[in-house]
Amino acid sequence: MINRAIDLGVNYIDTAAAYGGPDQWSQKYIGKVIKTRRNEVFLATKTHLRTYDESMRLLESSLQQLNTDHLDLWQVHNITRTEELDKVFAADGAIHALEKARNEKIVRFLGITGHANPHVLADGLKRFKFDTILMAVNAADRHYLSFIEHLLPVALEQQLGIIGMKIPARGRILANWTPPPLEEQPRFERGATRPGILTMKEALEYVLSLPVSTVIIGCSNVAQVEENVAIARAFTPLPETKLAQLQAKTEEIKRQALFFRPWA
Numbered sequence: 001m002i003n004r005a006i007d008l009g010v011n012y013i014d015t016a017a018a019y020g021g022p023d024q025w026s027q028k029y030i031g032k033v034i035k036t037r038r039n040e041v042f043l044a045t046k047t048h049l050r051t052y053d054e055s056m057r058l059l060e061s062s063l064q065q066l067n068t069d070h071l072d073l074w075q076v077h078n079i080t081r082t083e084e085l086d087k088v089f090a091a092d093g094a095i096h097a098l099e100k101a102r103n104e105k106i107v108r109f110l111g112i113t114g115h116a117n118p119h120v121l122a123d124g125l126k127r128f129k130f131d132t133i134l135m136a137v138n139a140a141d142r143h144y145l146s147f148i149e150h151l152l153p154v155a156l157e158q159q160l161g162i163i164g165m166k167i168p169a170r171g172r173i174l175a176n177w178t179p180p181p182l183e184e185q186p187r188f189e190r191g192a193t194r195p196g197i198l199t200m201k202e203a204l205e206y207v208l209s210l211p212v213s214t215v216i217i218g219c220s221n222v223a224q225v226e227e228n229v230a231i232a233r234a235f236t237p238l239p240e241t242k243l244a245q246l247q248a249k250t251e252e253i254k255r256q257a258l259f260f261r262p263w264a
Helices: 002-007 026-039 052-065 083-088 093-104 119-126 152-157 200-208 222-234 240-257
Strands: 012-014 042-047 071-076 108-115 131-136 160-167
Touching: 002 026, 002 222, 012 240, 026 042, 026 052, 042 052, 042 093, 052 071, 052 083, 052 093, 071 093, 083 093, 083 119, 093 108, 108 119, 108 160, 119 131, 119 152, 152 160, 200 222, 200 240
Parallel strands: 012 042, 042 071, 071 108, 108 131, 131 160
Antiparallel strands: none
């Protein structure tokens, strides 16, 4: 899948030390490809740890697993609450690891990521001059804790690289997705009781029509990689009327399409 994506022209590769559980299989899988194709991609990973020492050790491990001596982008992973920001920006916080890595040219750019609360992430952007932000945004976004309304304007004002994620909401926004029984759904994602309502083309074109730099989409097979690339190649921005129509269609599935937001 990774090789096919690169062959098709995909050159932004996203991973994280936290992906793949204790075995960290995401970085290891990607590292098998990066070993021979490093110069073809912009490589991004993340630290989910909040202190300087932990993050520096994690960076060393990430570089080893990814078979590289440098990253294009290193990001603070999944900021959800103000308390996490306070830890990151403390005297022994992870932000100092990011700065050191950039000063030593181990990484080129620094970023912050999140999918829960746009106000917390906007606070993070005020505390430090990041280069990028990875934000969760899809066609249901405006229905609850909207990143489009409350975070995207801040990122644009700061002229950040803006990366969109959660476009199909792990399939939950798509009409061809069949929800598994509730007891089989992961705890964090539990609650989907019906298929979504959009095609992949509609879901992807909605986000690509926003002022984003690029988007990332998790894929389960080569066919999905090829489908997404074909959609992106043929893409032209949607008019406001079409964006409004897609947004309206997602109102009835907003909770499962925004499962990553802190619902009461």
